[in-house]
Amino acid sequence: MNRVYNFSAGPATLPEEVLEQASKEMLNYGGTGMSVMEMSHRSKAFDNIIKTAEQDLRDIMEIPDNYKVLFLQGGASLQFAMIPLNLMTDKKKVLMMNTGAWSKKAIAEAKKFGEVVVKASSEESTFNYIPDVDSLDFSEEADYVYITSNNTIYGTRFTKLPEVGDKPLVADMSSNILSEKINVSDYGIIFAGAQKNIGPAGVTIVIIREDLIGKADDSVPTMLNYKTHEKSDSLFNTPPTYSIYIAGLVFKWIKEKGGITAMEKINIEKANILYNYLDESELFSGTAEVKDRSLMNIPFILPTDELNAQFIKEAETKGFVNLKGHRSVGGMRASIYNSMPTEGVEKLVAFMKEFETANKN
Numbered sequence: 604m605n606r607v608y609n610f611s612a613g614p615a616t617l618p619e620e621v622l623e624q625a626s627k628e629m630l631n632y633g634g635t636g637m638s639v640m641e642m643s644h645r646s647k648a649f650d651n652i653i654k655t656a657e658q659d660l661r662d663i664m665e666i667p668d669n670y671k672v673l674f675l676q677g678g679a680s681l682q683f684a685m686i687p688l689n690l691m692t693d694k695k696k697v698l699m700m701n702t703g704a705w706s707k708k709a710i711a712e713a714k715k716f717g718e719v720v721v722k723a724s725s726e727e728s729t730f731n732y733i734p735d736v737d738s739l740d741f742s743e744e745a746d747y748v749y750i751t752s753n754n755t756i757y758g759t760r761f762t763k764l765p766e767v768g769d770k771p772l773v774a775d776m777s778s779n780i781l782s783e784k785i786n787v788s789d790y791g792i793i794f795a796g797a798q799k800n801i802g803p804a805g806v807t808i809v810i811i812r813e814d815l816i817g818k819a820d821d822s823v824p825t826m827l828n829y830k831t832h833e834k835s836d837s838l839f840n841t842p843p844t845y846s847i848y849i850a851g852l853v854f855k856w857i858k859e860k861g862g863i864t865a866m867e868k869i870n871i872e873k874a875n876i877l878y879n880y881l882d883e884s885e886l887f888s889g890t891a892e893v894k895d896r897s898l899m900n901i902p903f904i905l906p907t908d909e910l911n912a913q914f915i916k917e918a919e920t921k922g923f924v925n926l927k928g929h930r931s932v933g934g935m936r937a938s939i940y941n942s943m944p945t946e947g948v949e950k951l952v953a954f955m956k957e958f959e960t961a962n963k964n
């Protein structure tokens with residue numbers, strides 16, 4: 604069996620151990636005589652799957668008891684609307700940071716529901732840095748403050764949070780949840796589409812402080828009200844059962860590997876292998892500002908479009924796939940989520956060195 608090193612930004616590579624276990628359980632899950640895909644979401648077996656997944660996530664992220672974990676659908680993108688619908692209820696105002704394409708989409712959506720104050724933006728330099736939050740004043744009245752904690756396309760991340768006082772901080776962690784230790788109680792809402800660092804597409808994790816549930820107006824559609832999903836333990840309607848099952852296996856895998864502390868240590872080592880080479884190379888260069896570099900998504904470029912195209916093509920023949928960068932940045936992007944083994948990054952860098960030797964003049 605030939606597996607490639609898949610550097611896709613999402614849907615992304617999953618741990619081989621998880622895929623193997625899922626394949627073993629494909630036809631007959633836990634003696635039920637059926638696949639998880641075929642079982643009722645109200646069955647005992649599935650109840651156990653979703654409850655165990657939630658508990659494992661609570662354990663690895665150390666989620667306090669006054670936070671609810673919801674398994675929703677609609678992707679991270681639906682949260683761009685659900686968050687203002689549920690939270691922009693008092694001041695009808697939100698303070699947002701514009702640090703990339705996903706922030707921009709969240710800003711555009713929030714504007715449909717109230718006033719958006721964009722506190723800072725790095726758009727003028729293709730979002731290659733995070734504006735300094737310490738020099739910004741977040742004291743004005745607003746229902747909440749919003750950030751994208753890791754910018755998947757540009758390879759930047761917040762290494763420091765804004766001082767928001769008692770306003771809830773909402774974070775889109777789609778591409779860095781579970782990658783490094785965070786303090787859940789610093790946030791009002793943490794949300795993430797699963798397909799980057801959690802599991803298959805289809806499930807969106809929302810971690811929400813209890814007091815932020817139940818604020819939505821009665822006119823808000825039932826499915827878009829957090830209260831609906833909180834009351835029914837994410838079983839108001841049929842949830843994405845198979846995605847939740849795989850996400851649960853990934854949470855167990857993280858636990859067995861030593862939890863998020865262990866993930867973070869490996870992620871720092873992994874990212875440094877690539878960053879150190881980008882810094883010493885005379886041919887390749889990283890595009891994000893050093894102080895804001897992501898541990899998960901690493902964009903880099905060669906001096907010409909021709910070399911970029913040649914590199915991507917040659918890399919693919921060696922089994923390093925999905926390295927093409929987002930069109931807004933160009934060049935390459937290596938997404939190295941928790942499931943990317945260190946060996947994958949080491950081998951990629953070895954190949955980049957060969958490429959440099961062959962192509963420098």
Ligand SMILES: *Cc1c(COP(=O)(O)O)cnc(C)c1O
Pocket residue numbers: 613677678679680681705751753754755775776777778796797799
């Ligand atoms: C991928 C991504 C999204 C969009 O996720 P969907 O689940 O496709 O809606 C939003 N935010 C960030 C940071 C992302 O990386």
